[in-house]
Amino acid sequence: MTTRTGGDQTPFQQFVRFLRYARPYRVRIIVAIASLFLIALLNAISVGALQPVFDGLFIPEGGAAGISLPGPIKAALGDHLPRLQRLLPEDRIKLLSLLGAVLFGVFLAKGVLTYLQQIQMRYVSEAIQRDLRNELYARVQTLPLSFFTRRQTGEIMSRFSSDVETLGDASTELFRNALKEPLNILGLVAVLLLIKWQLAILCLIILPVAFLPIAKFGGKIRRRGTRVQEWRAEVNTILQETISGVRIVKAFGMEEYEKDRYREASNQVFRSFMRIWRVDALTSPVLEVLGGIGILIAFGVGGFLVINKSLTPGAFMAFLGALGSLYQPVKRIGQINNIVQRGMAGLARVFELMDAQPEILDRTDAVTLGRMEEEIQFQNVSFGYEADRPVLQGISFTAKLGEIVAIVGSSGVGKTTLVNLIPRFYDPTSGFITIDGMDIRRVTIRSLRDQMGIVTQDTILFDDTVFNNIAYGRREVSAEKVVEAARVANAEEFIEALPIGYQTRIGERGVRLSGGQKQRLAIARAILKNPPILILDEATSALDVESERLVQEALDRLMENRTTFVIAHRLSTIVKADTILVLDEGRLIEQGTHAQLLAAGGVYCRLYQSQILS
Known part of the structure; x- marks a missing residue:
């Protein structure tokens, strides 16, 4: 049985594969999910409390104070309800004060649980991004030279930056909000059914229709998101090329040309993004209209029931509050889906690189x-x-x-x-x-x-100290051996003239050194490795006469035996x-x-x- 690579997998298979990266953090996820259940429960309680609050306000003058509850809850309490009623204060002001204190406790608990949930899920999201980058980098290190000759540097770098960052935004929404909003919906639907199940079904008939535009818009955003990531890669490539080749750009007076090239690529990113935002912006108003239809139904039918004494004013207000609150998480799910779909476009590109197979293997x-x-x-x-x-x-x-x-x-x-x-x-x-x-x-x-030791015309040095560049690849090496390698390579004199000698940082690709100095450091690195093949x-070939003489002397010593x-x-x-x-x-x-x-x-x-x- 063969394993399908990232480029061959369906979005669902890629999503399941992505979820495996959350497995090491399952304890934090369980804590966050438990918090979400409690938050959804408290949210339903806070909305459902509108019924006893409003009915408490509208008790007829001289009427007995008590707590108004939906019929199913009264039935569930049975004989315990009168005992519960006797525990409550008879004065309306005291009753409302008690309900207010309870609601304050509910909001306080929601705040604490929300903080706990967000911290846990943010940790999971950032940890997954870190793990993906580390695994992606490890994979790139195994790929052959042929891979890098076929790919642009900026395009590879974009997989680590914009693709993983887009995926990070999606995972944040996925783990922080995509679980929360469905639970909120379930809690609010339960409140609606408890208050008046017939009215609830009538109003919720429109709810399944709301998920059709969510699915349709999400597919478009995923496809357009892939194009955005491709143009972002092009922008990175232009930036990398022009910065590394800035001398040539200036020498040939090509600044305006490169500005135009970058501007065009940047405009393509902008246009691609705007195609996404046009779809994204449609989600909220479409769901707003659908939600409005449900609220109009509730307002008309519910008002009629209140007039006919089939529904208390408090129950009606609680129903409207729950229904109005219900469409907010539905709209939020639409927005979350759009963000996740953009992340899926980045995920496909990340897995494509992660699944690239090394051609040279043991x-x-x-x-x-x-x-x-x-x-x-x-x-x-x-x-x-x-x-x-x-x-x-x-x-x-x-x-x-x-x-x-x-x-x-x-x-x-x-x-x-x-x-x-x-x-x-x-x-x-x-x-x-x-x-x-x-x-x-x-x-x-x-x-x-x-x-083997390799010394090329295009010397590769790293933005690190002179010492670490010479000792590259030799983790446990003494300072004496590094200094000796530098002496044999005719590099000791110029190194000691640097501001802090062997601990001087030489800049990206050794930009703070001359061509001859860079070559002598490369030779010192090869000398320290002491390979039998050079x-x-x-x-x-690119050195002046004096630098070539010093380098050639160093090479002659290096080539011995x-x-x-x-x-x-x-x-x-x-x-x-x-x-x-x-x-x-x-x-x-x-x-x-x-x-x-x-x-x-x-x-x-x-x-x-x-x-x-x-």
């Missing part, structure tokens, strides 16, 4: 890979991001322990794709890669990636490589040392000579 029989001792082999490896568009075809070579393997070729021939196969960011579509004779698909991903992807894969734009930096692989249109067309390839007079020779001449 096998059930995967083993731990020991530290590399001999060689890495590519054996007839092919790969394509799309099935009918191969990027690499039939790649075979061997890299011995301690060798430097350089990969060259024009842009787009698959150099970076080739090295991305080694840590299993992607798996080959055919052929296989081995380390010490072990197919890397048969070892655990963690043990495989523990073998991948350098254009690590010095490691198997190193180097992608280099400037061929002069790889002349000492043990093996140079030349790629063209995804195929390995030449391999050998620098001297061998020059002597062969092939593609590498032409590339090298053209760079020397330029």
Whole structure:
């Protein structure tokens, strides 16, 4: 039996799945539900008290004071009613004072119970949002690089922000009000039936009709809510792109263009929201009209019954009060349904991401890979991001322990794709890669990636201290080892010149450092990891001469006694490589040392000579 993913599930199945997140908080939910039952009971009592209050006011002069109750309650009390009546004061003022004190106690108890219920349900709602975000983040961390190349960063971020927040609003309404209002309806209907069941049925005939627009409007809002969330994701994407690329925007004078692009996306969000609010705004007046019909029936028929002495004035006022109060929770249910439907649109998008399946997984029989001792082999490896568009075809070579393997070729021939196969960011579509004779698909991903250090042109640093960036991935590491790694990476001097040295925060993506400084921190991070396999992807291509010299010195130290894969734009930096692989249109067309390839007079020779001449 297969499990349906978020995108395939019906709204009801998604809702049931969402309720499972409330299970850890069931004690709080039970306390809140018990409070709701008591609140609904007290609400019915406070409305039903209108009958004894008004009948107490309208006792004929000289008449006996007493308490007026609906017929079914009198019948239920039976012989106890006279004894209860004798306990009450005969004076009308004292009787009304007693009823007022009772009502005050009812309102006080309702206030305390409402506070308790709201605190419990708010806790549950916020806790569910937290749990969803944590689970969603954990899922994203397992997804392969291919997922992130197909999705925009802003679109992914919107699942954590606007989608979960919309879901949070829905869960707040669901757990705080969606349970309360039906209980209020039941309590008030009971009051109506107790006062005059025939009149109640006549007035409540319209009630089922009130739920038709609620269901119809809710479906429209859910569909339109999905569109709102999609446009919100687009707004997030534009914002993320323009902030991270602000230098390019300013350098090309594209501020007005980006303003227009953002404004258009923002307007689309606005228009999508207005389509929702137009439907949402219809709910209340439609239910108001339906409720008005019921009240008119009660007013006409009930008034006739009072005139004919079939209903006391107090009972009539209590009936009108209960009926008027009844349509408020009905309208509130309509509003709650609209909010929940918007949340369901967010829920579908959250579950869609949560159900995204990682393509790179450990096998059930995967083993731990020991530290590399001999060689890495590519054996007839092919790969394509799309099935009918191969990027690499039939790649075979061997890299011995301690060798430097350089990969060259024009842009787009698959150099970076080739090295991305080694840590299993992607798996080959055919052929296989081995380390010490072990197919890397048969070892655990963690043990495989523990073998590798990666330094790229686009250095990734975090908005944290220098120390924590160097020690990233090494939880238990001494300060002495971090300082030593920085010294070997030629980073010690500039780090000590920072305001608070190793404890200085470097900003998002290391924005407070120069390009060369960032690269040296990345090298220090790789040195501290001490991996047997090193991948350098254009690590010095964007640096000035002095920075490149410092970085190259650090790289030379880093590459000692490691198997190193180097992608280099400037061929002069790889002349000492043990093996140079030349790629063209995804195929390995030449391999050998620098001297061998020059002597062969092939593609590498032409590339090298053209760079020397330029």
